[in-house]
Amino acid sequence: GAGVSQSPSNKVTEKGKDVELRCDPISGHTALYWYRQSLGQGLEFLIYFQGNSAPDKSGLPSDRFSAERTGGSVSTLTIQRTQQEDSAVYLCASSFLTGELFFGEGSRLTVL
Amino acid sequence: AQSVTQLGSHVSVSEGALVLLRCNYSSSVPPYLFWYVQYPNQGLQLLLKYTTGATLVKGINGFEAEFKKSETSFHLTKPSAHMSDAAEYFCAVRGNQAGTALIFGKGTTLSVSS
Numbered sequence: 001g002a003g004v005s006q007s008p009s010n011k012v013t014e015k016g017k018d019v020e021l022r023c024d025p026i027s028g029h030t031a032l033y034w035y036r037q038s039l040g041q042g043l044e045f046l047i048y049f050q051g052n053s054a055p056d057k058s059g060l061p062s063d064r065f066s067a068e069r070t071g072g073s074v075s076t077l078t079i080q081r082t083q084q085e086d087s088a089v090y091l092c093a094s095s096f097l098t099g100e101l102f103f104g105e106g107s108r109l110t111v112l
Numbered sequence: 113a114q115s116v117t118q119l120g121s122h123v124s125v126s127e128g129a130l131v132l133l134r135c136n137y138s139s140s141v142p143p144y145l146f147w148y149v150q151y152p153n154q155g156l157q158l159l160l161k162y163t164t165g166a167t168l169v170k171g172i173n174g175f176e177a178e179f180k181k182s183e184t185s186f187h188l189t190k191p192s193a194h195m196s197d198a199a200e201y202f203c204a205v206r207g208n209q210a211g212t213a214l215i216f217g218k219g220t221t222l223s224v225s226s
Contacts, residue, residue: 033214041218042216042217058213091155091156098209100158100161101148101214
């Protein structure tokens with residue numbers, strides 16, 4: 001596709017369940033980011049993939065959060081044993097090397 | 113490590129007034145600096161960026177920002193606000209090498225009244 005695609009756009013889950021959020025970056029983009037956006041907290045950096053380098057995981061808030069990027073393209077963000085404080089919009093962005101970031105529309109997660 | 117502080121979570125101006133949104137950064141290496149805008153119910157889009165060269169950068173919709181190394185600032189300005197400028201604005205910083213993440217501030221919501 002022409003832009004960054006994220007799925008699902010909305011996810012409602014029960015506390016304690018695992019969720020997977022998917023990101024399809026723009027074809028050819030080498031860098032992929034995950035951010036979390038919640039009210040009053042701005043964009044919280046979670047994880048950054050750049051080419052074949054080891055990802056920068058310094059923003060992951062706990063060991064319940066993990067992410068993979070397969071084949072240098074699609075990425076999945078997994079949240080295990082979800083908590084209510086995980087409710088937020090999860091944004092994915094991609095770029096070519098250090099260029100402009102292009103953002104997806106986000107996946108809104110609600111944990112009941 | 114890089115970090116960004118946006119001073120003021122909310123800024124209110126009248127239509128036609130000067131817009132000034134403040135951003136200070138911390139970076140251990142020469143920074144690249146960005147402003148992104150998020151209009152209501154829309155995704156983020158790049159407003160302008162500073163990488164190297166001229167310290168005054170111009171962006172879309174009449175916005176500009178000046179990189180001041182001595183003040184570690186990258187404030188966003190627009191001479192005359194328009195109602196359509198109402199949005200949330202994010203300042204961001206990254207190092208100038210590949211492999212460094214882009215770090216955002218907490219954002220400033222701009223309200224414009226008639």
